[in-house]
Amino acid sequence: MKTRLVRRAALALAIALLSITVAASASAQTQSVTVAVNAINQIAFTGSPSLTITTATAGSNPTSVSDAVTATWAVTTNQTGAKITGSIASALPAGITLSVNLANPTGATSAGLTALGTTAVDLVTGITKLAQGSLGVTYTLSATAAAGVLSSTTKVVTYTITGGT
Amino acid sequence: MSRRLTLLGTTLLLAIGSRLSAAQANSTMAVNPATVGTIAISAAVAGQQPTAVVASGGSYDLSLKKTGGLYTITARLAAPLPPGASLSVSLASPGSGAQSLGSVVLTTTAQPVVTSLTTNKFTSTGSAITYSFSSTSAVGVFTQTVDVIFALAP
Numbered sequence: 001m002k003t004r005l006v007r008r009a010a011l012a013l014a015i016a017l018l019s020i021t022v023a024a025s026a027s028a029q030t031q032s033v034t035v036a037v038n039a040i041n042q043i044a045f046t047g048s049p050s051l052t053i054t055t056a057t058a059g060s061n062p063t064s065v066s067d068a069v070t071a072t073w074a075v076t077t078n079q080t081g082a083k084i085t086g087s088i089a090s091a092l093p094a095g096i097t098l099s100v101n102l103a104n105p106t107g108a109t110s111a112g113l114t115a116l117g118t119t120a121v122d123l124v125t126g127i128t129k130l131a132q133g134s135l136g137v138t139y140t141l142s143a144t145a146a147a148g149v150l151s152s153t154t155k156v157v158t159y160t161i162t163g164g165t
Numbered sequence: 166m167s168r169r170l171t172l173l174g175t176t177l178l179l180a181i182g183s184r185l186s187a188a189q190a191n192s193t194m195a196v197n198p199a200t201v202g203t204i205a206i207s208a209a210v211a212g213q214q215p216t217a218v219v220a221s222g223g224s225y226d227l228s229l230k231k232t233g234g235l236y237t238i239t240a241r242l243a244a245p246l247p248p249g250a251s252l253s254v255s256l257a258s259p260g261s262g263a264q265s266l267g268s269v270v271l272t273t274t275a276q277p278v279v280t281s282l283t284t285n286k287f288t289s290t291g292s293a294i295t296y297s298f299s300s301t302s303a304v305g306v307f308t309q310t311v312d313v314i315f316a317l318a319p
Contacts, residue, residue, distance in 0.1 A: 027317040029196040030243070031222060035252060036205040036308040037215065037300045044211035074212025078302040131302045133212025 040078045041163040047071030051098075051141035064142035073159070074133035075105055081164030082127040085120040088155045095147030098155060103136035113140060116157060128164065191230040194238065194317040196294065197223045203308075204252075204298045214301050222294035225315070227259050229287040236282035236319055239275040243312035249301040254278060254313060259289035268297055275316060282317075 049067035056062040075084070086100055097115050100123065104110035108127040115121075143150070201222050209215040229236060240254055251270055256278045258265040263282045 027193045029194050029225070029315045030199070031196045031294075031313045031315065032200040032310060033222070033252065033296060033313055034201070034203040034308065034310040035246070035250070035298050036203050037250070037304060037306055038205055038207040039306050040207065040209045040215050040302070042209045042211040076209040076211050076213060076215065076302055078209075078215060078300075078305050080305070129303045129305055131209065131212060131214050 037078060039163055040076060041082055041161045042076045043073060043084060043159060043161045044075075045071060045073045045137065045157075045159060047137070049139050051139060053141060053143050056145070061142075061144050064140055066138055066140040068136060068138040071137035071139065072133070073102060073135045073137050075127060075135070075161065076131040077127055077161065077163065078129055079164040080128045081125075083122055083162050083164075084124040084127070085160050085162065086114070086116055086123045087118060087120040087158050088116045089118070089158065090155075091118055092153075092155070093147055093150060095144035096150055097142045098157075099140045099142070100157065101136075101138040101140070103138075105130055105132040105135060113138070120158075120160065123159070127161075191228070192236065192317060193228050194315060195226045196315055197225070201296065204296055206298060206300055209302070215299070217297055217299035219295060219297045222254065222296045222313075224291045224293055225256065225259075226290045227282070227288060227292070227317070229282060229285075233285065234319055235280070236317055237277050238279040238282065239316045239318065240269065240271060240278045241275040241314050241316075242271045242273050243314055245273055246309060246311065247304050247307060249304040250307075251299045252311070252313075253297040253299075255295045255297070257293040257295075259287075259292040261287050261289070268295075271313060275314075278315075 047070040049070040051065050051067055053062045053065055092098060099113045099115045101113040102110055102123045104124055105127060108124050110124050111122055114123055204218055204220045206215045206218055238256060246252060253268040253270045255268040256265055261283050264280050266278055269276055269278050
């Protein structure tokens, strides 16, 4: 008899505790949040190289000069297949050529040393979903003897990133 | 006699249980608003990952009725975000000794965001909810609506 009483009391206690436990799960609230990442294409260039041609090998055109240490570039894109183009606002005198070689970020393709003109040319293609900095920029200035002497002139090179998809 | 005693005991315990249940069920958390406007990443510094954004998620109110004991607020996502995207939430402490854990990265597993809530008939209103959203460039372009589930539990 006593055993049965104890069992029943235990059962009742269990039910009561269960009741407490269920209630203890308490309050839940849901908040709906919309997150978005828009297309991002950013480039930056640092450094202002200065190039001067001063020598030549007799019998050859003046010796080209290059600067591969002054400038660097960086890129962030979250798209696929972005590209960098470059141009200068006004042409250099005939026989004088300014070229640039942009180091490629991971997975992209550099066009190598490319002459700059007033029409934008592709310099790096296939840039896909990355953020990379401290990339090399090499400028090369070349001139023919026929170009003569060019007084110091500053050219602004315009780089443009075109987003992919 | 013993049967009556058992019945009485059972009834008494159930009554106690249901009273406690009712008292605890009255402990509530309300989040306002139910829908947060779009939190969008649109910028980056060249060479770095997209710039994270911080946005208000409104506020929350608490009404704790149970006497004694401590409550915790947990938060989780109903569904995961793409790998490389991260949504964090920070709930301001409602006071009375409660401790905010600061910015907590949300996953589909519930994690504490506020602890040590004293349940001695405590009420508070307008405690701030703040979201922080970040994404790597590798994630690409996307939009997703996700439910953040807050739970108030002992």
